[in-house]
Amino acid sequence: MSDSIHRSTSGRSLGGRMCAYLAELRDEPNPLWLREMRQAARVQLTPIALAALTILMTLFIGGIGGMMAAFKLSPASIGGVLFQTFFTLAYFIVAVVGPALGANTIASEREGRTWEVVLLTGMRPATIARGKFASAYTSIAIYIVALAPVGALPFIFGGVTPTEVVVAFLVLFVFALLSVAFGLALSARMQSLRGAIVVTLLAAFPLASGLFAVVGPMASTLAHRVWPGVQEGTPFWYPVAWGVAPFGREFLLFLVAIPLAVVGLPAWFLFEVTLANLSSITEDRSFGLKRWHLVAAPVTLALLLVLSGYVDSLAPSELHALVSFGFVAYAVFVIYLFATEVFGPSRRVLVDLAGRGFLRQRLAPGLAPTRRMLRLTLTLPLILVTLGWMLATPSSGLPTTRAGAHFVPTVELTQIALVGVFLAAYVEFLIGLTTFLRVRSAGGSGVRPLLILALFVTAVGPWIVGAVAGLLSSRSDPGVVVAAPSPVFLLLVTHDALVTGGALSSPLVACPLVFALLYAAGGVWLGRRATERCRAAIDQHTALLADADRRLAEEDAALERDRATNVAPHADMALRAEVDAPTEAPPSPESVADSIADVDVPPEA
Amino acid sequence: MSSRAPIEVRRESTPAIRVRHLWQRYGQRDVLRDVTFDVYPGEIYGFIGPNGAGKTTTIRVMATLLEPMSGRVELDGVDVSMDPERVRKTLGYMPDHAGVYERVTVREFLEFFADAHGIRSPGVVEAVLELTDIKRLSSELVATLSKGQKQRLQLARILLHDPKVLILDEPASDLDPRARIEIRDLLLDLQSLGKTILLSSHILSELSDICTSVGIIEQGSMVVSGPIQEIARRFAGRHGGRAAPPLGTGAESSLDGGVTQPAAAAPLVPELGPRRVVRVRVLGDLAAAAYALHGGPGILDVNVVGRSLHVGYVGGDEKVAELARYLVYRGFGVVGLEHERSELERIFLEATGTTGRGGGA
Numbered sequence: 020m021s022d023s024i025h026r027s028t029s030g031r032s033l034g035g036r037m038c039a040y041l042a043e044l045r046d047e048p049n050p051l052w053l054r055e056m057r058q059a060a061r062v063q064l065t066p067i068a069l070a071a072l073t074i075l076m077t078l079f080i081g082g083i084g085g086m087m088a089a090f091k092l093s094p095a096s097i098g099g100v101l102f103q104t105f106f107t108l109a110y111f112i113v114a115v116v117g118p119a120l121g122a123n124t125i126a127s128e129r130e131g132r133t134w135e136v137v138l139l140t141g142m143r144p145a146t147i148a149r150g151k152f153a154s155a156y157t158s159i160a161i162y163i164v165a166l167a168p169v170g171a172l173p174f175i176f177g178g179v180t181p182t183e184v185v186v187a188f189l190v191l192f193v194f195a196l197l198s199v200a201f202g203l204a205l206s207a208r209m210q211s212l213r214g215a216i217v218v219t220l221l222a223a224f225p226l227a228s229g230l231f232a233v234v235g236p237m238a239s240t241l242a243h244r245v246w247p248g249v250q251e252g253t254p255f256w257y258p259v260a261w262g263v264a265p266f267g268r269e270f271l272l273f274l275v276a277i278p279l280a281v282v283g284l285p286a287w288f289l290f291e292v293t294l295a296n297l298s299s300i301t302e303d304r305s306f307g308l309k310r311w312h313l314v315a316a317p318v319t320l321a322l323l324l325v326l327s328g329y330v331d332s333l334a335p336s337e338l339h340a341l342v343s344f345g346f347v348a349y350a351v352f353v354i355y356l357f358a359t360e361v362f363g364p365s366r367r368v369l370v371d372l373a374g375r376g377f378l379r380q381r382l383a384p385g386l387a388p389t390r391r392m393l394r395l396t397l398t399l400p401l402i403l404v405t406l407g408w409m410l411a412t413p414s415s416g417l418p419t420t421r422a423g424a425h426f427v428p429t430v431e432l433t434q435i436a437l438v439g440v441f442l443a444a445y446v447e448f449l450i451g452l453t454t455f456l457r458v459r460s461a462g463g464s465g466v467r468p469l470l471i472l473a474l475f476v477t478a479v480g481p482w483i484v485g486a487v488a489g490l491l492s493s494r495s496d497p498g499v500v501v502a503a504p505s506p507v508f509l510l511l512v513t514h515d516a517l518v519t520g521g522a523l524s525s526p527l528v529a530c531p532l533v534f535a536l537l538y539a540a541g542g543v544w545l546g547r548r549a550t551e552r553c554r555a556a557i558d559q560h561t562a563l564l565a566d567a568d569r570r571l572a573e574e575d576a577a578l579e580r581d582r583a584t585n586v587a588p589h590a591d592m593a594l595r596a597e598v599d600a601p602t603e604a605p606p607s608p609e610s611v612a613d614s615i616a617d618v619d620v621p622p623e624a
Numbered sequence: 625m626s627s628r629a630p631i632e633v634r635r636e637s638t639p640a641i642r643v644r645h646l647w648q649r650y651g652q653r654d655v656l657r658d659v660t661f662d663v664y665p666g667e668i669y670g671f672i673g674p675n676g677a678g679k680t681t682t683i684r685v686m687a688t689l690l691e692p693m694s695g696r697v698e699l700d701g702v703d704v705s706m707d708p709e710r711v712r713k714t715l716g717y718m719p720d721h722a723g724v725y726e727r728v729t730v731r732e733f734l735e736f737f738a739d740a741h742g743i744r745s746p747g748v749v750e751a752v753l754e755l756t757d758i759k760r761l762s763s764e765l766v767a768t769l770s771k772g773q774k775q776r777l778q779l780a781r782i783l784l785h786d787p788k789v790l791i792l793d794e795p796a797s798d799l800d801p802r803a804r805i806e807i808r809d810l811l812l813d814l815q816s817l818g819k820t821i822l823l824s825s826h827i828l829s830e831l832s833d834i835c836t837s838v839g840i841i842e843q844g845s846m847v848v849s850g851p852i853q854e855i856a857r858r859f860a861g862r863h864g865g866r867a868a869p870p871l872g873t874g875a876e877s878s879l880d881g882g883v884t885q886p887a888a889a890a891p892l893v894p895e896l897g898p899r900r901v902v903r904v905r906v907l908g909d910l911a912a913a914a915y916a917l918h919g920g921p922g923i924l925d926v927n928v929v930g931r932s933l934h935v936g937y938v939g940g941d942e943k944v945a946e947l948a949r950y951l952v953y954r955g956f957g958v959v960g961l962e963h964e965r966s967e968l969e970r971i972f973l974e975a976t977g978t979t980g981r982g983g984g985a
Binding site (some may be wrong): 047050051053056057058061062131132133135136137138139140141142299301338366367370567570571574 | 644645687688691694695696705706707708709712713715717721722723726727728732736737739740741742765773780914973982
């Protein structure tokens with residue numbers, strides 16, 4: 020049983036825990052997985068669907084091969100094209116079927132009214148998530164295995180190495196892992212099966228298409244620079260790179276470390292989101308996500324820094340801006356993620372936290388600790404990166420501008436400082452604003468839309484105002500004043516000044532600095548106001564709970580006295596007349612309810 | 625089925641279920657308002673109320689599926705909000721219209737839940753199959769079971785981890801009469817095994833035969849709670865002064881065929897309680913039997929309805945026995961005596977304030 024394993028492995032090393040989990044998989048497989056496999060085995064349609072899929076794919080790939088042969092292409096070329104075609108199709112099959120299978124898991128339990136009885140067995144959310152994931156992943160894995168013979172067809176023509184085919188199938192399996200986890204994370208929030216599948220597919224298909232059409236070709240461009248044997252602009256380039264890349268630092272970095280991070284972080288994130296969505300309202304639903312963020316933030320920053328090291332045609336300020344904006348994008352996502360954090364830990368979580376370690380206590384649920392964590396992990400790194408970048412910027416040997424002149428080091432440094440300070444202040448503002456909105460919102464439901472609105476108003480709004488007023492075309496100083504609140508516009512204007520070989524004028528420096536100051540001050544003020552208000556609400560809630568405890572203790576004492584004097588113990592015998600005229604009002608239910616509603620509202624991951 | 629031993633309800637001990645000042649709100653509507661009641665070990669507690677009264681919400685709080693906004697609920701001395709995992713080990717919960725996994729066999733279904741509970745003993749599934757009398761179905765697919773069999777399967781499921789407390793939300797809804805009787809017998813068996821059972825229903829006849837205590841909830845408020853006999857006595861005491869009007873004060877009884885009999889004087893004895901009605905089936909001349917009963921001590925009115933007499937009276941069961949004896953003494957063959965309403969129905973109507981004046985007790 021997973022929970023017993025979990026208990027027995029707590030405190031062990033990572034290796035020990037992994038061994039224990041493997042032993043668990045062998046000796047005591049997850050009951051949910053076993054049951055779902057038994058159910059799936061009784062669906063008579065499954066083998067028919069698998070056979071139909073395999074036949075259709077074979078016919079399609081065979082047809083493509085036949086058409087290519089008609090053009091008298093070399094067998095090696097035909098093999099390459101078939102390889103790309105097959106794995107592109109397989110990718111989209113996994114992109115559609117995987118999320119749908121994942122979405123089917125928990126939502127079907129809810130719709131079938133079996134979810135509550137599963138919860139009441141005492142299985143932990145992690146065990147449930149693992150069991151559900153395992154069952155959906157087994158199903159998609161069967162689909163991939165069924166396609167394997169078709170995937171081997173390009174061998175007949177040549178032009179494809181066995182390594183490439185094996186790696187391509189591994190990529191499919193890994194992508195299936197992400198796609199199932201995506202469906203599972205959404206399924207954990209949905210009540211109806213149909214809704215879960217529709218929402219998951221609506222979200223998964225554009226995401227998968229974007230990855231295929233945009234991220235894949237972009238990554239292949241970078242890979243082409245490192246290994247010219249990789250064709251530029253090919254979405255499915257990764258298996259080919261394994262065939263052409265010599266083993267070395269780049270191989271380990273681009274084909275092992277970065278893919279592991281790029282797959283591992285989203286997979287972990289989706290797992291934590293699933294757990295948060297499966298946990299009860301009074302449990303600590305944000306710790307897992309905070310733990311993930313503590314790892315994801317430095318890894319994201321490191322990834323951006325490493326990738327920037329492989330771009331040699333941009334000036335230091337441009338690279339700094341790219342890295343900073345990349346990290347701000349991550350920061351916005353994380354602020355959005357924690358936008359509905361609870362006011363403070365529930366009593367149950369407080370009891371649980373009592374004996375926990377330093378990190379666990381620092382990452383306790385609550386608006387104040389969350390704000391502190393976000394400032395430390397989002398604002399501070401931006402400042403540190405800016406300082407480091409300024410120190411590392413060379414005073415000579417800079418690349419030439421578009422106008423033919425060399426970038427000027429002083430202008431570069433000003434630009435780096437300007438962008439760094441502005442973005443750090445902007446992130447601080449977003450953190451403060453989100454905390455403030457959360458405190459003002461009873462259930463937290465309106466915080467995320469308001470955050471998106473604030474992002475739109477600050478990032479895009481100034482552009483619109485400037486365009487309407489006709490101030491942007493001339494790059495005039497009033498135009499800069501109007502545009503300065505927008506970080507995107509700031510980057511473009513200052514960048515424009517740089518690449519045209521010009522210097523940063525006074526308004527270009529002063530306006531962003533003024534707005535940076537306003538953002539920072541606003542963020543700090545809003546954040547402080549919010550945390551003060553939050554603390555007051557928690558104090559009030561604690562007092563109400565203490566009052567309720569006192570009244571219950573008094574009742575207990577009275578009951579004991581009644582028992583001692585042999586009065587019938589049915590103190591609960593309350594006739595209507597007695598209910599209508601209570602001697603003492605219950606402990607302010609409305610205020611208790613309101614304050615609890617705030618304190619115990621979970622983050623909607 | 626095991627034979628049932630008399631159950632001793634230990635009311636002096638700590639309650640198995642303790643609900644105190646429970647409040648719950650959805651939006652602006654209070655669905656529970658200061659709900660307080662206790663269920664003692666070994667009791668079968670009927671949780672009664674009309675649809676929408678707050679039964680299921682209360683039960684969901686007890687079952688750790690819903691956080692109370694205010695108040696405290698303890699199961700076997702453990703606060704459901706503070707330690708739900710421990711509560712779940714002592715609780716067997718059968719939700720209203722609980723779902724099942726259709727494409728597994730009965731045995732696989734129970735084995736899954738046994739594994740999920742972390743039960744290692746292989747004999748447990750066998751034992752609950754036997755206890756709930758579904759062993760012969762163990763190889764059948766769940767999809768092929770009838771509703772009654774599925775309810776038995778659900779009961780088997782909640783017994784796997786040997787919980788002290790069973791909470792059943794509308795366990796007999798949608799069942800045919802035979803299945804209802806089987807479930808009722810099974811619950812009595814479980815009570816004899818020492819389980820504390822809380823079952824909710826809005827069908828009083830489901831509960832009247834098996835419950836030792838009841839709680840009536842209406843519009844989110846607990847109207848009354850406690851042992852049935854004790855509640856009945858309290859109501860009797862409360863309504864002692866407002867029994868039906870005595871005969872001979874202008875009220876008349878109509879006999880079958882529209883023949884009106886003169887109402888005999890019948891002294892009201894306030895301490896005996898409210899007016900009750902017993903249906904008496906007698907052989908022979910109904911009108912003569914009615915006439916014979918008129919004017920008897922404690923008899924308020926006599927009506928001939930169909931093939932039986934409806935006798936209004938004040939007093940307890942002794943009065944009914946006395947009435948039967950008297951009819952037999954007068955030569956009428958008494959073939960049936962039945963209260964017009966069960967004790968529980970009377971309590972419910974009294975407690976919810978919907979007693980019709982002419983509707984009996």
